[in-house]
Amino acid sequence: MLYIVLLHYPVYNKEGRVVTTSIANMDIHDIARLAKTYAAQGFYIVNPVPEQRSLAGEIISHWQDGYGAAYNRFRKAAFELIRIKESLRDVVDDIAGESGFMPKTVVTGAGLSGRLLKFAELKEMLNSDNLPYLLVFGTGSGIAGEVVDAADYKLEPIKGNGNYNHLAVRSAVAIILDRLKGV
Amino acid sequence: MLYIVLLHYPVYNKEGRVVTTSIANMDIHDIARLAKTYAAQGFYIVNPVPEQRSLAGEIISHWQDGYGAAYNRFRKAAFELIRIKESLRDVVDDIAGESGFMPKTVVTGAGLSGRLLKFAELKEMLNSDNLPYLLVFGTGSGIAGEVVDAADYKLEPIKGNGNYNHLAVRSAVAIILDRLKGV
Numbered sequence: 001m002l003y004i005v006l007l008h009y010p011v012y013n014k015e016g017r018v019v020t021t022s023i024a025n026m027d028i029h030d031i032a033r034l035a036k037t038y039a040a041q042g043f044y045i046v047n048p049v050p051e052q053r054s055l056a057g058e059i060i061s062h063w064q065d066g067y068g069a070a071y072n073r074f075r076k077a078a079f080e081l082i083r084i085k086e087s088l089r090d091v092v093d094d095i096a097g098e099s100g101f102m103p104k105t106v107v108t109g110a111g112l113s114g115r116l117l118k119f120a121e122l123k124e125m126l127n128s129d130n131l132p133y134l135l136v137f138g139t140g141s142g143i144a145g146e147v148v149d150a151a152d153y154k155l156e157p158i159k160g161n162g163n164y165n166h167l168a169v170r171s172a173v174a175i176i177l178d179r180l181k182g183v
Numbered sequence: 184m185l186y187i188v189l190l191h192y193p194v195y196n197k198e199g200r201v202v203t204t205s206i207a208n209m210d211i212h213d214i215a216r217l218a219k220t221y222a223a224q225g226f227y228i229v230n231p232v233p234e235q236r237s238l239a240g241e242i243i244s245h246w247q248d249g250y251g252a253a254y255n256r257f258r259k260a261a262f263e264l265i266r267i268k269e270s271l272r273d274v275v276d277d278i279a280g281e282s283g284f285m286p287k288t289v290v291t292g293a294g295l296s297g298r299l300l301k302f303a304e305l306k307e308m309l310n311s312d313n314l315p316y317l318l319v320f321g322t323g324s325g326i327a328g329e330v331v332d333a334a335d336y337k338l339e340p341i342k343g344n345g346n347y348n349h350l351a352v353r354s355a356v357a358i359i360l361d362r363l364k365g366v
Contacts, residue, residue, distance in 0.1 A: 026209050030351045037343035037350055074349040160220035161364050166257040167220055167357075168213045174350075174357035175365070181344050182358070 001041045001099065001132040002181065004173065005091055006031060008047040009144040021140035023047055023056045028082065029075070030170040036078040038177040041132070043081045044091045053084050060084070088136070088147060095132050103132035107151040108176060109142050110165045116156040119179045126180060135176070137169050184224045184282065184315040185364065187356065188274055189214060191230040192327040204323035206230055206239045211265070212258070213353040219261040221360040224315070226264045227274045236267050243267070271319070271330060278315050286315035290334040291359060292325050293348045299339040302362045309363060318359070320352050 008021045023045060035043040047053055060082050062068045069076045085091050088105075095103045106122065126133060136143060136151070148154065157165065158175050167175075191204045206228060218226040230236055243265050245251045252259045268274050271288075278286045289305065309316060319326060319334070331337065340348065341358050350358075 026351075030354055033347075033350050034354055036347045037341075037345070039344035074347070077347065078349070158220075158361075159366050160360075161222035161366065162220070164216075164219045164257070164260065166261070167216050168209075168353075170351075170353060171213055171217055171357040174354040175361045177343075178341075178358045178361060179365075182362075183342050183344065 001130060002126055003042045003044060003091075003095060003103065003132060003134050004031060004035050004040050004177075005044045005046060005088065005134050005136045006169070007088065007136055007138050007143060007147065008045075008049075008052065008140075009088075009138075009147065010048075011138070011141045011144045013141045019140060020047070020049060023052050024139075025059060027139070027170055028056065028059060031173050032078040032082055033075075034173055034177050035081045038181040040081065040177070042083055042095075044083050044085055044094075046085050046088055046091060048086055053086065056084050091134065095134070099132050101131050103134045104152040105134045105136055105150070106153045106155050107136045107143050107148050108155045108172065109138060109148070110157050110167070110172075111142065112148070112154045112157055114154065117153040118156055119176075122153070122155060123180050137173055139169055184313060185309055186225045186227060186274075186278060186286065186315060186317050187214060187218050187223050187360075188227045188229060188271065188317050188319045189352070190271065190319055190321050190326055190330065191228075191232075191235065191323075192271075192321075192330065193231075194321070194324045194327045196324045202323060203230070203232060206235050207322075208242060210322070210353055211239065211242060214356050215261040215265055216258075217356050217360050218264045221364040223264065223360070225266055225278075227266050227268055227277075229268050229271055229274060231269055236269065239267050274317065278317070282315050284314050286317045287335040288317045288319055288333070289336045289338050290319045290326050290331050291338045291355065292321060292331070293340050293350070293355075294325065295331070295337045295340055297337065300336040301339055302359075305336070305338060306363050320356055322352055
């Protein structure tokens with residue numbers, strides 16, 4: 001069981017300032033459609049700022065219940081996977097309550113190093129057990145250090161055809177889901 | 184040699200109206216970074232509307248020469264791959280003039296049928312010859328019928344884990360480039 005988590009947590013940016021990223025409309029749309037395409041169990045959007053969660057809720061409700069639901073039923077089907085939470089802890093509790101198992105957290109990032117989980121290893125784990133896995137993506141300057149440190153696994157970074165390694169989070173989700181669940 | 188083409192051509196939408204899609208800022212950013220990551224030779228944005236081409240030119244120049252170039256040199260490196268053209272014919276002429284070979288056109292789309300080129304076949308072609316291939320992506324309601332009919336190849340659609348097949352063009356570019364050129 002695979003769940004996608006898009007994390008908007010305070011991190012230090014390259015100027016050393018603490019930044020909490022905003023929820024981007026395009027991230028919601030693109031990642032919800034990817035989650036639906038690759039049969040993820042859920043897509044969690046995590047943001048500690050109440051106004052950000054309200055805004056995300058309004059966008060989602062437009063496509064689930066409002067004009068958008070009638071205009072585009074495919075978007076509605078994808079948006080049904082979305083759940084908005086305040087913290088990663090709330091995500092873990094939600095999945096544990098629903099599935100009866102504590103989920104394993106797998107963090108992603110272009111700059112991860114140390115002991116890394118290979119794509120093939122995670123694919124095998126997803127195929128061989130029926131436990132919940134949280135695939136965590138950061139926004140802006142990446143995933144907060146304490147979240148990386150507390151994770152069960154760090155996924156190997158995406159490599160293209162060279163040293164350039166600066167993809168949009170939307171693109172990273174697309175590539176990683178296809179590697180893990182594509183047929 | 185692989186070139187990416189993002190086509191904004193008049194097509195009939197689901198209500199039967201003729202629509203030319205606009206150039207989306209997020210498409211430019213995401214696809215340029217993907218093209219750079221997977222070492223594409225170039226990323227062509229094609230739009231027949233002069234005002235749309237001007238707007239795209241301004242966005243690109245901001246990241247190549249303006250404030251953005253100093254703010255984010257990784258974005259500048261990706262944007263160097265972008266070329267804006269009025270028609271697909273202009274793209275073909277540009278590549279033929281540069282490489283000395285007429286490029287083969289490969290169209291993509293969730294709804295393509297008939298004789299389809301497999302991902303593995305195209306990957307093999309890209310590895311075994313040094314000829315230019317144009318990978319053409321549509322926007323909005325897809326690629327205009329006459330472009331599909333005139334193409335050399337139709338690429339098989341992306342399949343996920345089910346029947347849902349409604350990805351953003353940005354996501355499709357990510358997945359297809361990774362399948363063709365990922366390591």
